Amino acid sequence: MGRPYRRDCVRLHFFDESVVFGESPVQLQGPIPRNYFGYMVLRPTITATLGRSLLSPRIRNGVKGYAIQACHKVHLLGDTLTVWGFPSMAQHADIAVCAHVSCWAILRHYSEQYAQHRELLTHDITMLSKPFDPGGLTPSLGLNLYEAERIFQAAGCYPLMIVREWDYEKEEWVGDDKFFAQMLSYLESGFPLFVSLQSRTMNEGHAIVLAGYDWHADQSDSNRDSSHVWSRVSNLLAVDDNMLPYSYVDVCEGNDPEGEIENYTSEDFNAFIVPLPDKIFYPAHAVEPFSLGTMLLVFNQAMNLPEEETLLRRYYITTVSEIRHFVRSNISQFGEVLADLLMHLKTTQFVWVIEYATDEQWRMKHITARAVLDASASRTDEQPMWLCHNDQMAIIFDRSSEVPKGQEIALQRPTNTPLSRMETNVRPVM
Amino acid sequence: MVSKNSQFVATGGYSWLKIESPDDYDRLVEILDASFAPNVIANQLKNNISKVGAVLVEHDYIDKDYSSTY
Numbered sequence: 001m002g003r004p005y006r007r008d009c010v011r012l013h014f015f016d017e018s019v020v021f022g023e024s025p026v027q028l029q030g031p032i033p034r035n036y037f038g039y040m041v042l043r044p045t046i047t048a049t050l051g052r053s054l055l056s057p058r059i060r061n062g063v064k065g066y067a068i069q070a071c072h073k074v075h076l077l078g079d080t081l082t083v084w085g086f087p088s089m090a091q092h093a094d095i096a097v098c099a100h101v102s103c104w105a106i107l108r109h110y111s112e113q114y115a116q117h118r119e120l121l122t123h124d125i126t127m128l129s130k131p132f133d134p135g136g137l138t139p140s141l142g143l144n145l146y147e148a149e150r151i152f153q154a155a156g157c158y159p160l161m162i163v164r165e166w167d168y169e170k171e172e173w174v175g176d177d178k179f180f181a182q183m184l185s186y187l188e189s190g191f192p193l194f195v196s197l198q199s200r201t202m203n204e205g206h207a208i209v210l211a212g213y214d215w216h217a218d219q220s221d222s223n224r225d226s227s228h229v230w231s232r233v234s235n236l237l238a239v240d241d242n243m244l245p246y247s248y249v250d251v252c253e254g255n256d257p258e259g260e261i262e263n264y265t266s267e268d269f270n271a272f273i274v275p276l277p278d279k280i281f282y283p284a285h286a287v288e289p290f291s292l293g294t295m296l297l298v299f300n301q302a303m304n305l306p307e308e309e310t311l312l313r314r315y316y317i318t319t320v321s322e323i324r325h326f327v328r329s330n331i332s333q334f335g336e337v338l339a340d341l342l343m344h345l346k347t348t349q350f351v352w353v354i355e356y357a358t359d360e361q362w363r364m365k366h367i368t369a370r371a372v373l374d375a376s377a378s379r380t381d382e383q384p385m386w387l388c389h390n391d392q393m394a395i396i397f398d399r400s401s402e403v404p405k406g407q408e409i410a411l412q413r414p415t416n417t418p419l420s421r422m423e424t425n426v427r428p429v430m
Numbered sequence: 431m432v433s434k435n436s437q438f439v440a441t442g443g444y445s446w447l448k449i450e451s452p453d454d455y456d457r458l459v460e461i462l463d464a465s466f467a468p469n470v471i472a473n474q475l476k477n478n479i480s481k482v483g484a485v486l487v488e489h490d491y492i493d494k495d496y497s498s499t500y
Contacts, residue, residue, distance in 0.1 A: 010466060011491040012458075017483025021446035028486070037482060041493045044465040050474075052495045059479045076488070077444075092499060104495075121498035244478045 006044045009051060013039045013076060014059065027077055038083040039074060043092065050090035052108075053245070056083050057212075057237075057429045060246045062260075065214025066426040067237055067246060068192050070113040084427060086192070086211045087112075088245035092122070099143035099194075099207035100125060101241040103151045106192045106209055106275060110157070114277075117156060128154040145196050148207070149273055152194070157275035160283065164270050180266070181228040182284040186274040187213060187236075189317035190425030194273040195238075199264040206264065210272070212237030212246065212426060228288075229314040232362065236266060246429075280317065280350050282377045282384055287315045290384070291354045295371060302408070303369040303390045306358040314421075315354040317375055320347045322424045333420060335413035341394055347386050350375035355421060366418040374399060391419055445487040452476040461487055 014037040019030040040053035054072045057063050069084040087108040091101045104125045110117040120128070127133065129147040143151075145161065152159035162182055167174045187193060193210040216234040225231060236249040238261065250265040291313050296305065305311065327334050327342050334342070352373040361367060369390040377384035383404050387396045391413055395406040445461045447454065455472040462468040475482075 006465065007492070007497070008490045009493040009496055010462060011488040011493070012471075013486040013488065014479070014482045015484045015486065016481060017448075019484060021444075021484070021486065026444060040471075041491065041496070042462070042466040042468075042471060043493070043496050044463065046465050046467060049465075049467040049471065051493055055479075059481045061478055061480055076486075089495070092496075122495045123498035126499075244474055 003046070009044065010042045011039050012042065013074075014055070028079060032079060032081060036074070036081045036083055038072075038085055041089075045092060048090045048092060051092075053088050054083055054085045055088070055245055056085050057246045060244065062248070063237065063246045064429050065212055065235065065237060066423065067212035067429050068109070068187075068190055068425075069427045070109055072112050086209075086239055086245060088239045089241065091241045097142050097207075098241050099148050099196075100129075102194050102207045102209045102239070103143075103148055105239055106152075106194060107155050107157075109192055109211075110155075110275070120155060125151060125155075143207075145271055145273070148194055152273060152275040155275075158278055158280070159273050159275050161271060161273050162285075166270075177226045177228065177230070178285065178288060180230045181226065181288055183210070183269075183272055184213065184228075184230045184233060185284045185287070185315050186272075186317075188314065188423075188425060191274050191276065191317075192239075194275070195269055196271045197264050197268040198270055199268055202263050206240075208241075208249075209239040210236050210249075211239050212429070214248075227292075227308070227311045227313050229312055229362070232312070277350070279348065280375045282352060282373065282375050282379060282381070284315070286379045287352050287354065287373065290373070291315055291371075294383070295354065295356075295388075299371075299388060299395070302393065302395060303356070303388060304392075305356050306361075306368055310358040310360070312357045312359065312362050313354065315352055316425060317350055317352055318422070318425055319349055320345065320351055321349075323351070323353070323372070323422070326422050326424055330420065332414065333417050335411055335417075337409065337411045338389060338394060338413060341387065341389075341396065341409065345372070345386060345396070347372065348374055348376045351386065352384075353422065357421070361418070364418070365421045367421055368419075370419070370422075391417075443489045445489070447485045447487065449482050449484055455485075458485075458487075 016035040019032055019035050022029050037059045038055040041051035042049045043051040057067050071082050071084050074081040087105045091098055107120050111119040128151045149159045149161055164179045165175045195208050195210050197206050199206055213233050214235045215232050233251050238247045238249045239245045240247050248260045252265050327339050352375050354371040355367045356369045357367045371388035372386045374384045385397055394409045397404040397406055447457055455475045458468040458472045
């Protein structure tokens with residue numbers, strides 16, 4: 001039998017100074033909705049007492065950039081409060097491990113964000129890790145990557161595992177540009193990532209959730225090894241069960257972490273799992289060669305893409321609804337013809353978006369051109385594109401034909417109005 | 431009402447803690463039972479969050495995730 005713990009917890013709610021507590025009757029007064037920063041539950045477990053928490057990244061010291069967040073409802077004293085954030089908790093040392101908590105955090109985010117996912121409690125997650133009742137030794141003996149994959153699958157997701165490639169002869173990682181480009185593309189798509197890592201400083205394995213990133217403030221510092229915008233990322237935002245959420249993970253090639261997390265950097269990552277929704281068959285590792293190969297070989301001239309020395313590429317999954325919402329919110333930059341094309345485009349629910357920019361445009365959050373791909377296309381589909389456009393012209397493709405041919409359409413956009421970058425799957429931390 | 435001063439109000443199942451400096455989180459030790467490790471939590475809050483002007487402590491809270499493992 002374990003330690004005797006009491007059944008009740010306490011919950012701490014965080015407000016700014018403008019909210020006032022009234023004693024009789026008990027109530028909160030002031031501009032509460034704007035000034036509520038979330039809560040943390042404390043468990044009576046003597047150690048690792050930080051339980052289910054939902055904190056706004058706005059109150060975390062030094063955090064900036066973009067974070068995956070959902071709007072959570074909180075019922076308190078007859079009020080329904082809301083807070084944007086990502087779930088977190090410390091591992092309940094008696095019954096949970098870091099991998100278990102990471103699965104829980106991702107699935108709790110999904111149940112808040114997407115109606116089709118039901119809420120799964122801590123114990124439910126444990127039960128999903130095996131095809132039989134695992135009893136008390138799971139997950140206290142640890143959860144491996146394949147058990148985490150099984151949990152996501154059993155919870156109704158379609159997990160995709162990406163493993164970093166190690167060259168045993170040279171004793172070094174190979175293909176890192178592709179590994180990290182995939183990682184960022186799924187993160188920019190709004191999918192939190194389950195990351196497995198081996199800390200060199202601690203010489204032990206660990207699991208975290210990646211839930212955000214920040215761009216380099218000084219773009220001249222970033223390297224040009226790849227035209228993918230991974231080279232523009234300065235830090236990743238982690239939900240690590242050993243600390244409060246939204247911790248900075250250094251993105252560096254050196255050995256010494258300089259950020260808040262001292263035990264590991266992105267160099268220690270060895271695999272990640274992205275729990276995808278149904279109907280996404282075209283993976284990031286197919287978008288990478290398409291964005292470089294077909295687009296640069298066939299559509300370079302028509303789209304007037306940037307020269308190789310200044311080219312930057314990013315790609316991410318989104319929904320056609322999000323694209324249309326972005327168009328509606330930024331209608332003046334699209335113009336009537338392009339807006340109509342995107343509103344009438346017959347696509348699947350999920351699409352890949354590729355955006356091209358020069359260094360200069362990247363600094364201004366502008367783009368040269370954009371392509372919209374069918375995320376439900378086969379990986380072997382040579383032409384999965386619905387549409388591409390720059391500031392002058394769009395090319396649309398009829399994917400119902402045997403060999404989709406492009407139809408060029410002049411856009412007649414407003415002059416001197418640049419196209420802006422889309423960042424709709426993640427929320428800025430302000 | 432259990433106690434009241436300018437920094438701390440306790441009424442029934444709720445305690446209200448004003449935060450005017452990071453050290454105010456240390457008062458969690460006075461409010462919470464030791465089984466919640468309030469000193470550890472206070473240290474985490476002092477060193478990692480800002481912009482907070484007050485904390486409402488909701489006592490006797492039944493948490494579904496904790497209960498699921500009980």
